[in-house]
Structures are given as C-alpha cells and as structure tokens.
Amino acid sequence: QKEVEQNSGPLSVPEGAIASLNCTYSDRGSQSFFWYRQYSGKSPELIMFIYSNGDKEDGRFTAQLNKASQYVSLLIRDSQPSDSATYLCAVSGNNRLAFGKGNQVVVIP
C-alpha cells in the first residue's frame, strides 16, 4: 500500500463549479496534512495545511480531514480557469513529507 494515494484521474469541472479532490494515507500516526498546487513547469506551492479532524476553510478552498478513515480532501469552490493545475496531497510522518502523485484539475470556461 502506498503511503499517500490520490487515485482519481484528471478532473474536468465547469467554471464556477466545485472541484473535489481526495487523498488517503496509510500511516495512522500522521499528524500534519498539506495540499500543494503545481502549475505545469513550476514548483509546488502550498495552498493549505490541516492538523485537526474536521474542516478548514481559506477563501475558496476547504480542506477536510478524517483521521479515523485516514483521508483528507480538498474542495475548490467557484472554480476558476486559474485553478487549472495539479494538486498534490502531502502527509507528514516518519520524519519526512510523503506526497501523492497528484490530481490534475482542468477548469473549463
């Protein structure tokens, strides 16, 4: 089982809709969870981090964490063409940050 899994393929959403991304992790002892956005040809940039169960909102982004089920999700409300990117889930544990392979989001105008 991979440490961090992001299984869904490319996600196409109409402009203004909600994009939903999911991530599962294997290490129950993980304490910190991050979402990064990466534009093509660029390096990842931090969008949000979450440490506690529940929801955390920051502008149009909401991160949701459920430690019992070992998943973390990211919602992007009112999706904009500028949100088209690959979103990477990262989980902290074992003295390092493990990344999923990412989910590509395409926002269609």
Next chain:
Amino acid sequence: KAGVTQTPRYLIKTRGQQVTLSCSPISGHRSVSWYQQTPGQGLQFLFEYFSETQRNKGNFPGRFSGRQFSNSRSEMNVSTLELGDSALYLCASSPGPTSGNTIYFGEGSWLTVV
C-alpha cells in the same frame, strides 16, 4: 523575504558525469529537504538536513548524496549520471524539522541527462 533559491535552474549532462545542485533556504530556516520529481514517479523524497545533519534519507542509490553547511545552505550531488536521473530536483526549506512543519519549495533544477 526571499524564497528558496536553487541553482542552476537548467542543466544538461552526459551519462557518467556528475552534477552538483545548490539550494539556499529561506532566511532563518534550518531544515532543507530534497525531492526528485518525474512524470512517472511523482515527487520522491531524497533526503533532509537539519543543522548540518542528515535526518532522513529516501530510497535512492548511494550515487545521490547531499550536505548542509553551517549557514543552512545545502548541496546535493549525483555521481555517475544515468538517463533515468533526468528529472526536476526540488529543494524545500522549513523552519525546523520537516515533521510538523510546513515546507516551501524552490523553483527547482531541471536536469536532463543525455
């Protein structure tokens, strides 16, 4: 406040050569970690340095090495380059050890091995 600076940004090397990549962390950050990113494997952890000590190492062969200096700047070296080493190499810094801290990435060094 300056971000994470990586040099060189782009480089082309020949198989069998070696390469050294440099990273200057955000001012005040003492932890530097390195990642390799390829289309097939995604972001893979190479190693982390904190206060000049390697804290953790990923599953890469011994051809990949690194070090950190007293000013927190870090270098990584890849010897005997192989075609499969072609990748984006990302450096990230954080105030303290990676666990529990947010890491911030530099723009990366694009390495092409021919």
